[in-house]
Amino acid sequence: FYSLLLHHPSDLIFIGFRFHDILTALLVLNYILVRRPNIGRTLEITLMILIVHGFVNWVLVTFAFGLFSKDGSIASYKFLIFFGRAETAFGIHRSQGLFWEPGVYQIYLNVALHYFLFYAKRNFWAVLSFVGLVLTISTTGIVLASMQLLVFLFGVRQKLSIKVLKIMIFLPFLVIFLSFTQTVVEDKITGASKGSYMARNFDTLNGIAVTLDNPWGIGFNPQAYQKFASENTFDIVTPLNTDRGQTNGVLILAYSTGIVWAVIFLIATFRQKIFPQHKILFFSILVGSMMTEPLFYSPFVWMFTLSGLMSIRLQGLTNSQS
Secondary structure, three states: OHHHHHOOHHHHHHHHHHHHHHHHHHHHHHHHHHHOOOHHHHHHHHHHHHHHHHHHHHHHHHHOHHHHOOOOOOOEEEOOOEEEOOOEEOOEEOOOOOOOOHHHHHHHHHHHHHHHHHOOOOHHHHHHHHHHHHHHOOHHHHHHHHHHHHHHHHHOOOOHHHHHHHHHHHHHHHHHHHHHHHHHHHHHHHOOOHHHHHHHHHHHHHHHHHHHHOOOOOOOOHHHHHHHHHHOOOOOOOOOOOOOOOOOHHHHHHHHHOHHHHHHHHHHHHOOOOOOOOHHHHHHHHHHHHOOOOOOOOHHHHHHHHHHOOOOOOOOOOOOOO
16 A cells, blocks of 8 residues: 555556565464464475475486486476476586576575474484575575574573583584585685676665665666666666666665665564574574565565564474464
8 A cells, every 4th residue: 555655557567566565474373373273394394395396306406417408508497397407506407496596595405404404303303404594505595504503503492511512513514504604605616606696786786776776766666677777877887788677676676665674574573473483593594695686575485574573372392372
């Protein structure tokens, strides 16, 4: 309604899209509140399916790419459930599961890692989530996974003897993984993947400029933002073709709804009721991922955001009851 009051009627179809996203998330939350299913078990099965499918998909892409590539060179599909790209990174195909790019898949894998480390405490599935994250070779995903491992090793309250034992077991592996993380980050900034970094850097700078220049928002029509981007209205120095859409979901939220609503929605996301423990860590995972993918308006993310606006306690993933 706010967008309708402020913006041109041409936004109507895009307002409809956003309404669909919010309503979908709200219906899921309503189902949880009314039917009171076992959220943990439902989430666990869903994440396990995503992880197993991701490994099967990666094996097919790696060893049988010709079977499901239409032209042998670009992202393609087979039977509508297996996805892959011909290009490789560090000598391997990047895992992307059911999604159109690895950066999206890593979001669900980091949620899986969070769940299996801090809630279900299933080490086997936590390891599979982590290996899946490494295979995405997503810079954001690997950095967020590193942060989760550090919190798991050093930030969780437990007996000193257990913490020392965990550190002794995991420290050599953690050192190697952090070195790998550094390599991936350097490749993103100065190596073969620097084009992606430059594109996201432009998106960030331009998105901030559009937000500050339009603090009440420009609406949901992506063509409104595209005009700023294609014309490089704010004269941002970049070697790239600026005729591109925005990839930073947090900034899409900010310049489409305005700064006030963006702050409200971010606070609500922090207050989410689905993962009641380690809220700062989970908020960092979710928002960190949204800063590299235009998915803040997806029903998956809105489910967390809307739960933070509710003055209720979900029958969540701990032993506490609603």
